Amino acid sequence: xxxxxxSAAALMCGLAAVSAAxxxxxxxxxQVYGIVDSGVAHMTNVNAAGDSNTKVPSLTSSFPSRIxxxxxxxxxxxxxxxxxxxxxxxxDNGSSQQGGRMFGRAAQVGLKGDWGILTLGRQxxxxxxxxxxxxxxxxxxxxxxxxxxxLPNARSDNAIGYMGNFNGFVVGATYSFGxxxxxxxxxxxxxxxxxxxxxxxxCRQYTALLGYENKQWGLNASYDRLNxxxxxxxxxxxxxxxxxxxxxNGYLMLGxxxxxxxxxxxxxxxxxxxxxxxxxxxxxxxxxxxxVVDVQAAAxxxxxxxxxxxxxxxRLSYALSKRTVLYTAIGRMDNDxxxxxxxxxxxxxxxxxxxxxxxxxxxxxx
Numbered sequence: 001x002x003x004x005x006x007s008a009a010a011l012m013c014g015l016a017a018v019s020a021a022x023x024x025x026x027x028x029x030x031q032v033y034g035i036v037d038s039g040v041a042h043m044t045n046v047n048a049a050g051d052s053n054t055k056v057p058s059l060t061s062s063f064p065s066r067i068x069x070x071x072x073x074x075x076x077x078x079x080x081x082x083x084x085x086x087x088x089x090x091x092d093n094g095s096s097q098q099g100g101r102m103f104g105r106a107a108q109v110g111l112k113g114d115w116g117i118l119t120l121g122r123q124x125x126x127x128x129x130x131x132x133x134x135x136x137x138x139x140x141x142x143x144x145x146x147x148x149x150x151l152p153n154a155r156s157d158n159a160i161g162y163m164g165n166f167n168g169f170v171v172g173a174t175y176s177f178g179x180x181x182x183x184x185x186x187x188x189x190x191x192x193x194x195x196x197x198x199x200x201x202x203c204r205q206y207t208a209l210l211g212y213e214n215k216q217w218g219l220n221a222s223y224d225r226l227n228x229x230x231x232x233x234x235x236x237x238x239x240x241x242x243x244x245x246x247x248x249n250g251y252l253m254l255g256x257x258x259x260x261x262x263x264x265x266x267x268x269x270x271x272x273x274x275x276x277x278x279x280x281x282x283x284x285x286x287x288x289x290x291x292v293v294d295v296q297a298a299a300x301x302x303x304x305x306x307x308x309x310x311x312x313x314x315r316l317s318y319a320l321s322k323r324t325v326l327y328t329a330i331g332r333m334d335n336d337x338x339x340x341x342x343x344x345x346x347x348x349x350x351x352x353x354x355x356x357x358x359x360x361x362x363x364x365x366x
Contacts, residue, residue, distance in 0.1 A: 039361020099182030099189025116164030126207035128154035130222035134260035136283035142331035149187035201239035235270030306337035
């Protein structure tokens with residue numbers, strides 16, 4: 001009898017230990033995820049001589065490739081702690097994107113509750129978030145990010161962020177003590193690290209968003225102001241230099257068809273002078289069985305300048321499964337005056353030339 005009771009007690013203790021361990025484990029969950037996306041693009045008029053080029057894109061294809069780690073823990077009372085670490089990958093050579101950062105797409109920790117989401121670290125700011133549901137092409141190789149490379153790179157280092165959704169009304173903001181600590185070059189590495197003692201303006205950035213959204217339609221507005229500092233790119237070489245974007249955009253669902261568009265006013269006060277431009281875009285996305293057809297037009301008009309651009313892109317995607325997609329796209333970028341905006345993000349084009357492009361690719365989510 002003693003042996004039976006002893007065995008039963010040991011079994012109960014073991015079950016209790018397993019239960020406690022399972023309960024503790026259930027409080028924390030970690031997920032590895034990512035996108036692997038690559039293709040081949042053929043571009044015309046890549047230089048003043050009018051030559052063509054065929055290549056594997058680096059910055060993006062249909063979506064930027066990435067690998068990420070995210071986790072969360074329930075703290076009780078509806079409060080949750082979480083983290084996100086996300087690294088961008090260049091599929092043509094395997095290098096890191098976002099200025100060579102290890103976790104250039106996101107490196108943040110935060111708290112989430114009924115009151116909203118509070119985040120600390122490198123994160124998407126409100127300019128990025130405001131366009132997520134309205135740009136049908138997203139960060140595609142041929143998209144509005146070719147006209148304004150900041151848009152798909154609208155992330156802030158050294159930042160505090162907040163997002164809240166209250167019965168469809170959305171409010172958000174970020175404040176950065178130094179938007180971009182990388183000096184590697186390009187739109188994601190502009191050498192404006194900030195956090196300078198005695199200089200409260202150096203590379204400071206604040207963004208804000210206000211809007212309303214539901215399953216049928218949404219409308220929002222955002223504001224983005226960046227100060228410069230010594231050595232920063234884009235002519236923002238003084239804390240008094242600024243780059244300001246004001247965005248209004250929206251989307252409408254007509255059954256399964258999505259219409260999205262917006263306008264972005266940009267005012268730059270740089271060491272090289274003052275400029276003002278208006279970028280608008282309008283797109284339609286329509287699914288047919290395993291296919292999705294996306295079409296988008298966009299244009300940028302620069303005040304007091306003939307250097308304007310107009311873009312037209314069409315994309316066809318076919319889902320081989322829930323995780324794997326084949327796609328092809330064609331596009332055209334018309335450059336006026338001395339404008340030299342390439343159709344493909346990060347590409348080149350002869351000044352004043354029209355560029356046509358075609359691409360095919362494969363995307364896998366995990």
